[in-house]
Amino acid sequence: MTPLLGEYYQSAHGPIPVPTTERGASACREVVEALASGHYRLESRPCLCGSDTARIVARVDRYRLPFPTVLCLRCGLLRTDPRLDADSTEDFYKTHYRRIYERAGHSMSSLYDVQGALAKGRFRFARRHLGALDGMRVLEIGCGGGWNLLPFADAGCAVRGYDYDEEYLHEGSKRGLDLRMGGLSAALAANEKADLILLSHVLEHFLDPQETLHQIRSLLTDKGVLFVEVPNLFAIRDRLMRSLQGVHTYTFVPRTLERLMNRAGWGRVALNPVIQSLWRPASAREPAPWPVDESLARETQRFLLRWQDAHPLLSRMRAVGERLGAAAATIGLLD
Numbered sequence: 039m040t041p042l043l044g045e046y047y048q049s050a051h052g053p054i055p056v057p058t059t060e061r062g063a064s065a066c067r068e069v070v071e072a073l074a075s076g077h078y079r080l081e082s083r084p085c086l087c088g089s090d091t092a093r094i095v096a097r098v099d100r101y102r103l104p105f106p107t108v109l110c111l112r113c114g115l116l117r118t119d120p121r122l123d124a125d126s127t128e129d130f131y132k133t134h135y136r137r138i139y140e141r142a143g144h145s146m147s148s149l150y151d152v153q154g155a156l157a158k159g160r161f162r163f164a165r166r167h168l169g170a171l172d173g174m175r176v177l178e179i180g181c182g183g184g185w186n187l188l189p190f191a192d193a194g195c196a197v198r199g200y201d202y203d204e205e206y207l208h209e210g211s212k213r214g215l216d217l218r219m220g221g222l223s224a225a226l227a228a229n230e231k232a233d234l235i236l237l238s239h240v241l242e243h244f245l246d247p248q249e250t251l252h253q254i255r256s257l258l259t260d261k262g263v264l265f266v267e268v269p270n271l272f273a274i275r276d277r278l279m280r281s282l283q284g285v286h287t288y289t290f291v292p293r294t295l296e297r298l299m300n301r302a303g304w305g306r307v308a309l310n311p312v313i314q315s316l317w318r319p320a321s322a323r324e325p326a327p328w329p330v331d332e333s334l335a336r337e338t339q340r341f342l343l344r345w346q347d348a349h350p351l352l353s354r355m356r357a358v359g360e361r362l363g364a365a366a367a368t369i370g371l372l373d
């Protein structure tokens with residue numbers, strides 16, 4: 039069956055929407071070989087709502103790796119299905135992830151410039167909703183080089199980060215940050231306690247986000263708050279296929295993220311349209327149910343069809359047109 043988005047999203051052969059370096063291309067080939075040899079194993083899981091009624095959106099991801107994206111017709115959540123199982127996922131992050139995702143010509147200092155600008159936005163969002171932050175203990179899981187922690191450290195917070203990437207950890211340490219090897223399990227083993235925990239572009243990678251969100255509660259102090267940022271599908275205004283990544287177990291919109299958080303026992307403090315959000319442990323004893331939302335499934339389907347890049351040039355022209363239209367509306371040329 040042809041995927042919802044058509045032939046362009048069907049095959050491992052064809053233009054790759056996100057160019058990789060030579061190292062990245064060879065890492066992609068290794069992933070395909072590992073799947074063919076059985077070294078990497080795939081598993082199929084139902085949606086977080088429990089349903090396995092789904093429509094195939096694309097059969098390959100943005101590197102044309104054979105990781106299909108499917109849309110749950112019961113609740114509108116997108117997921118990668120089938121996906122790598124837990125052991126294969128761990129090996130993938132250790133062996134292939136960084137090589138596939140690195141960009142040619144990007145130096146470490148330019149990475150800190152680009153990420154630093156985004157980090158300031160996250161810091162301002164937290165300060166706007168939480169008030170003065172000085173004296174807070176801030177903990178980040180999946181901190182990379184610690185760029186998100188720098189503005190918090192500058193504001194007088196005690197910061198600590200965990201990540202698996204040795205080179206990033208080393209760079210962050212050179213900048214005076216307390217960064218440690220490992221992920222959530224290392225933070226749990228170290229009995230960390232924080233007033234603010236940061237999960238920035240991390241939650242969408244977890245195989246079992248609900249369980250992970252349960253575990254994170256024990257890292258928070260009594261009045262602690264969790265910051266979550268994930269990509270918002272509905273905020274995409276560029277080539278859609280760039281956003282389809284096999285490593286993203288789930289792709290959220292604000293409504294589906296809130297459902298997951300509520301189900302995992304978190305109540306919203308703030309949530310903005312680019313899905314920067316803050317949450318506190320909720321007092322309710324029963325986890326919130328995951329409601330049927332076929333209208334969101336239809337809305338998501340319409341959005342995907344509107345932004346599909348059947349032809350890259352056509353898609354780019356459409357994106358430019360949208361931006362011009364938005365700019366004209368902003369300066370009052372259009373009603």
Ligand SMILES: [Zn+2]
Nearest residue numbers: 085087110113
């Ligand atoms: Zn669902």
